[in-house]
Amino acid sequence: AAAVAAPGAFSLREVLDAFRRCVTEQREVLLEPYLSGWRGLIRFLQSLGAVFSFISKDASAKVALLEDLCGQHGFVSVQALVRQELAAGRAALRARCDSGSRTVLRLHRALRWLQLFLQGLRSPDSRTSVLCTDAYNASLAEHHPWLIRKAATVAFCALPPRDAFLEVMNVGPPEEAVAVLGEAIPYISDVYSITQELFERHSLLDLP
Numbered sequence: 001a002a003a004v005a006a007p008g009a010f011s012l013r014e015v016l017d018a019f020r021r022c023v024t025e026q027r028e029v030l031l032e033p034y035l036s037g038w039r040g041l042i043r044f045l046q047s048l049g050a051v052f053s054f055i056s057k058d059a060s061a062k063v064a065l066l067e068d069l070c071g072q073h074g075f076v077s078v079q080a081l082v083r084q085e086l087a088a089g090r091a092a093l094r095a096r097c098d099s100g101s102r103t104v105l106r107l108h109r110a111l112r113w114l115q116l117f118l119q120g121l122r123s124p125d126s127r128t129s130v131l132c133t134d135a136y137n138a139s140l141a142e143h144h145p146w147l148i149r150k151a152a153t154v155a156f157c158a159l160p161p162r163d164a165f166l167e168v169m170n171v172g173p174p175e176e177a178v179a180v181l182g183e184a185i186p187y188i189s190d191v192y193s194i195t196q197e198l199f200e201r202h203s204l205l206d207l208p
Helices: 012-020 031-047 050-073 078-087 090-095 100-121 128-137 146-156 162-168 174-201
Strands: none
Touching: 012 031, 012 174, 031 050, 031 078, 031 100, 031 174, 050 078, 050 100, 050 146, 078 090, 078 100, 078 174, 100 128, 100 162, 100 174, 128 146, 162 174
16 A cells, blocks of 8 residues: 655655646646645655755745745746746846746756756665765756855765655655656656746846
8 A cells, every 4th residue: 555644744646746737738837736846845855854954945935935926916837927027028027036937947946956866866776965966066056155055065965875765755665666756757857848948948047
């Protein structure tokens, strides 16, 4: 029988279901399941202790900001949000530090790190500290100041072994966790690729 996560605990299956619901036939990224998937990923980071708090706290704040924006403006998709904010003018968008587009971009970068890290966890001989550092260097590191980069790489050295990560996923034995990761990662990758292409097309990948 599939393992059932305790209420409020992280469950990889919930994240899989959320990201599976994210992309429409028109290749739009729906914000409700996207934010739901992120809430699950934040629980994953929190369940691993203080090591990831610098990312989980930031992601929590970004998710809350996007939820407020969706409530105020009724944004249904990432594309609708970007379209509306671009309609006000590129200069106005670049000047705002609380814009939805900038907030999505910050989560988008962190999603890439998690995607690479989770992908690496599927390999049986992976060392979590190396995996996490490599994933971080290939994604978030270039957007963080030196001090945070240094603190992150030191923190990653103290990560628990791979089995502890697989256990935290609350889907049963390690082989089951690896199988569910294999299902979830393509959906996360798809959401990442669509968002990357959207921001690239509108020259928004370097929003301050």
